[in-house]
Amino acid sequence: MNVPEKMKYTSEHEWVAVEGSIATIGITEYAQGELGDLIYIKLPDVDDQITQKESFGTVEAVKAASDLYAPVSGVVTEVNQVLADQPELVNKDPFGAGWMIKVQMSNAAELNSLLSPDDYKALIG
Amino acid sequence: MDIKKTALYSVHLELGAKMAPFAGYWMPIQYAGILQEHRCVRTQVGLFDVSHMGEFIVRGKNALDFLQKITINDVSKLQVNQVQYTAMCYENGGIVDDLLVYRFDDYYMMVVNAANVEKDWNWAKSHLLDDVVLQNQSDQFSLLALQGPFSRDLLQQATSLPLDDLAFYWSMSGVVADVPMIVSRTGYTGELGYELCFAPEHTEKIWHTLMAIGEPYKIEPIGLGARDTLRLEMKYCLYGNDIDATTHPLEAGLGWITKLDKPDFIGKAAILQAKNQGLTRKLVGFMVKGKAFPRHGYELYRGPQKIGFVTSGTFSPMLEKGIGMGYVESEFSNIGSTIEIDIRGKRESAEIVKTPFYQHK
Numbered sequence: 001m002n003v004p005e006k007m008k009y010t011s012e013h014e015w016v017a018v019e020g021s022i023a024t025i026g027i028t029e030y031a032q033g034e035l036g037d038l039i040y041i042k043l044p045d046v047d048d049q050i051t052q053k054e055s056f057g058t059v060e061a062v063k064a065a066s067d068l069y070a071p072v073s074g075v076v077t078e079v080n081q082v083l084a085d086q087p088e089l090v091n092k093d094p095f096g097a098g099w100m101i102k103v104q105m106s107n108a109a110e111l112n113s114l115l116s117p118d119d120y121k122a123l124i125g
Numbered sequence: 126m127d128i129k130k131t132a133l134y135s136v137h138l139e140l141g142a143k144m145a146p147f148a149g150y151w152m153p154i155q156y157a158g159i160l161q162e163h164r165c166v167r168t169q170v171g172l173f174d175v176s177h178m179g180e181f182i183v184r185g186k187n188a189l190d191f192l193q194k195i196t197i198n199d200v201s202k203l204q205v206n207q208v209q210y211t212a213m214c215y216e217n218g219g220i221v222d223d224l225l226v227y228r229f230d231d232y233y234m235m236v237v238n239a240a241n242v243e244k245d246w247n248w249a250k251s252h253l254l255d256d257v258v259l260q261n262q263s264d265q266f267s268l269l270a271l272q273g274p275f276s277r278d279l280l281q282q283a284t285s286l287p288l289d290d291l292a293f294y295w296s297m298s299g300v301v302a303d304v305p306m307i308v309s310r311t312g313y314t315g316e317l318g319y320e321l322c323f324a325p326e327h328t329e330k331i332w333h334t335l336m337a338i339g340e341p342y343k344i345e346p347i348g349l350g351a352r353d354t355l356r357l358e359m360k361y362c363l364y365g366n367d368i369d370a371t372t373h374p375l376e377a378g379l380g381w382i383t384k385l386d387k388p389d390f391i392g393k394a395a396i397l398q399a400k401n402q403g404l405t406r407k408l409v410g411f412m413v414k415g416k417a418f419p420r421h422g423y424e425l426y427r428g429p430q431k432i433g434f435v436t437s438g439t440f441s442p443m444l445e446k447g448i449g450m451g452y453v454e455s456e457f458s459n460i461g462s463t464i465e466i467d468i469r470g471k472r473e474s475a476e477i478v479k480t481p482f483y484q485h486k
Contacts, residue, residue, distance in 0.1 A: 033143075036350065037160045039440040040416050058469070060418050062159045062440050063350060065469070091158075 001124060002029045004095055008071070008111060009120035015095065016071040018111065023072050026099045027059065027090060030124045035061040038087040043100055048076045050103060052110050057100070059090070068100070072110045078102040131176040132267050132328035140346055147349060148239035150177040155348040162351035163442040166314055167485070170273030171347035172335055175320070176328070179242035179263040181249065183233040187256045192226060192233055195252050195391055197374060199384040203228040208294045208309050211382050213248060214392030218373035218399060221248050223364055225311060227296055234307075236268070236322075238364045252391065267328040271335060272318030272355075274485075275342040280319055282338050284308070288319075302334040313352060315359035315481060354439050360410045360450060360480035366421055367408060367436040367450055373399055376452065377408045406433060407458040410480035411466075412448050417473040419449030419466050426465040426472065432457045435466065443483045449475070 007015045013031035017024045032038065040060040050056040055067040079101050083089060090098035105111075115123065129150045137144060142153035153174065155162060165171050183192060192200040198211035207228055213221040222241040227234040237245045246261050253259060271280055281288050286299040286308060296309035306323035323331065336344060353363070362368045362377060373396055374383045385397055413419060419438030424431055438449030449466070457464060460479055465472045 036143075036155060037158045039160075040418065060440070062354060062442070065418065065420065 001121075002095065003117045003121050003124075005117050007095070008114035008116065009123075010069060010071045010114060011123060012069040013124075014069060014071050016111075016114065018105075021105050021108065022077065023074065023103045023105050024099050025056075025071060025101050025103060027068070027094055028120070028124075029094045032091045032094045032098070035059060035064075035066060037062050038090050041083045041087045041090065041100065043079050043083070044076050046076050046079055050074060050076060050101075052107075052113075059087075070103075071114055072103060072105050073107055074103040074105040076101050077104050129177075131174055132325040133174045133176070133332055136329060136332060137174065137346075142346070142348060148177050148242075150239065152177055153346070153348040155350040156346045159348070159350040159354060160442050162345055162347045163354050165343070165345045166273045166316055166347055166351065166355055167443060167483075168274065169343045169345075170271065170275040170279055170339055171345050171351070172332065172339070173270040173272065173347045173352060174267075174332075175270050175352075176267040176325070177239035178268050179235075179237040179239060179245065179261070180266045180268075180322070181235040181237065181246065182260040182262050183235065183257065184231070184260075185257040187254045188233055191252075191254045191257045191259075192235075193387065193390060194254070195249060196224075196226060197379075197384065197390055197392065197396075198226070198382045199387045200226060200228070200233075201387070205230055206296050206298075208296055208311055209382075210294070212368075212374055212379060213245065214374065214390075214396065215370060216392060216395060218392045218395035219370040220364070220368045220372055220374060220377070221245060221370070223362060223368060223379075227307070227309065229298070234322075240365060265324065266322050267325045267331075269321045269328075269331060269335070270312055270314075270318060271321065272312045272314040272316050272347075274317055275339075275344075276316070276318050279335065279339050279342050279344065280308070283334055291319075302331055304331055306331075313361060314355040315361075315483070316355075316485065353437075354442060357437055357439050357448065357450070358441055358443060358481060358483040360482060362408075362450075363437060372408075372452070375400055376404050376406050404455050406452045406454050408436065408450055409453055409458050409477045410448065410450050410482060411464060411475040412444070412446050412478045412482065413466065413473055413475045415473055416447075417466070417468050417471075418447040419451070419468070419475070423449075424467045425451055425453055426467060427457050427463075428465075432464065441482060447473075447475075448482050453477075
């Protein structure tokens with residue numbers, strides 16, 4: 001199972017990649033595998049405020065819907081609009097083309113509460 | 126409780142299936158993915174392991190009377206080798222299970238839902254008549270479903286049985302790939318298809334033979350995930366979702382298998398009473414207008430008034446819309462009516478539509 005070294009993770013299977021004060025957020029390869037084929041992804045709008053550990057959207061798979069939980073707090077600066085028509089990008093390339101939102105972090109210290117790649121690997125066994 | 130394995134357990138693992146416990150068995154939920162598998166069955170052909178289903182054999186001179194008593198369809202209408210969709214009901218009209226009854230030369234076979242094998246067995250045994258021998262042979266049969274527009278051409282290459290003569294809901298006994306079996310033109314997908322019932326020791330051989338012959342037809346293995354979306358597009362009921370002990374067959378749209386004119390059967394009085402009083406609710410099919418997807422348990426509304434609940438829902442891979450089934454109060458159940466679904470706190474508009482949702486072009 002692919003768990004890129006350069007990212008941090010939540011126990012709810014989101015990943016976050018940080019560049020400066022901007023965090024890019026998506027769901028892991030493990031998560032998309034468990035969900036199965038995604039059919040719709042509901043994301044926040046640009047300028048929306050998101051809060052760590054709270055829901056920022058929903059992924060709908062054929063079988064079930066699941067909430068997305070924010071790994072960090074901040075303001076949404078960019079949304080991957082391509083996912084509106086091609087939710088399957090999250091299945092095909094969860095760490096790349098399947099990214100979901102970019103966030104201007106309001107509290108970089110929150111990153112310390114996230115899982116390292118090794119911790120996340122241990123979590124998913 | 127130990128989770129059982131079908132004869133194909135290791136084959137599923139080799140194929141990379143996502144396995145999960147279902148009705149006491151490790152079953153394949155999906156292989157390549159539900160959407161691809163679903164479309165494969167609609168346009169090509171797919172092979173399902175449904176060996177978790179239960180099989181009861183009914184013999185003896187009162188076998189017909191026994192089946193007439195415990196099932197709601199008219200078994201006396203069945204000819205040798207014919208198959209019937211039916212249900213068993215409680216005295217109060219609630220449904221014990223839905224099932225298939227096969228009639229053979231000198232015995233009958235009941236094919237019941239995997240999750241209900243034990244309950245059905247106890248129920249049937251408790252209503253047994255003299256001179257009826259009832260055997261639970263669920264572990265003595267494998268059951269494969271071959272479904273899709275190419276299923277006949279494919280299967281014909283493995284058998285000399287005249288499949289062109291096999292009509293919908295009829296069976297033939299014969300040899301497929303050197304293995305004796307019952308072949309019935311039945312299924313849970315709405316496509317041309319067959320179900321193959323045979324001794325478990327031959328399962329891998331049959332599976333591999335059909336997969337090999339199926340290669341030019343682009344056959345794929347199909348898991349329980351696509352089995353569910355396929356049956357939902359047809360509005361076929363799933364026990365435990367759309368029908369259960371709290372629903373009776375008429376409100377579930379199963380009036381066509383409920384033969385109130387046959388001699389007494391368990392549940393008849395209660396069902397008749399419900400019919401005479403008028404149905405208070407009906408199982409309808411609805412299509413969501415926007416990009417939202419109904420799920421089991423969501424509530425249905427008309428304005429401020431709660432009018433029912435969703436029993437099954439999904440994304441329809443063929444229609445690319447949210448579709449669902451649910452019970453709604455009769456006065457709101459007309460085709461063309463607009464209803465609302467509470468989807469995680471947000472109201473989404475849906476229309477009650479004619480079913481099946483999808484029809485093969």
